[in-house]
């Protein structure tokens with residue numbers, strides 16, 4: 689069927705609109721605050737019906753859809769949304785690990801899924817990837833700081849043009865720092881963003897990975913990734 693709502697996306701130049709469909713207030717709020725800080729315009733809906741009404745009423749670039757909802761569940765909401773002709777990318781959140789649930793979501797028209805609990809940065813990375821794929825995100829290009837470059841598309845990291853191999857965790861840690869140059873991150877904030885929002889307190893794991901990153905990036909003088917004593921870490925975009 690031809691989409692009846694082909695131009696539902698917002699115009700270029702504005703923040704992409706993300707509709708978060710989640711009935712649990714604490715999670716909905718965490719997503720609203722977190723995604724707003726990442727530069728998205730966030731709308732929220734507490735139920736499937738609410739979500740369909742929001743789609744009717746204005747432009748939405750991507751839907752984050754929880755499976756566990758009162759009334760219409762996420763699967764049914766996704767089916768109705770596609771039957772209604774909306775071509776908007778849908779990322780489903782599920783607590784279930786069963787393969788058939790994932791398959792069902794994808795069959796009903798979801799574009800991707802993430803299992804709760806998830807790391808916030810992974811959610812953001814998936815959202816950006818879906819928006820890029822749908823042509824709804826401009827400038828997803830290379831991130832730079834001093835001699836270091838990171839390409840989010842190809843997952844390639846270089847220093848002075850020489851490729852550096854990072855583990856997925858190191859990559860995510862570096863991407864987080866590069867996306868927020870000069871911002872001082874508390875260790876807890878990095879733990880939360882990279883390892884997951886339910887991670888419990890051992891921030892030593894952050895220090896260990898930062899030290900690996902510095903070694904691999906040749907940051908012996910700690911000029912690229914600075915230690916902010918008593919707080920955490922910050923990246924210097926002007927590092928030599």
Ligand code: CA
Pocket residue numbers: 710711712754755756757
């Ligand atoms: Ca829910």
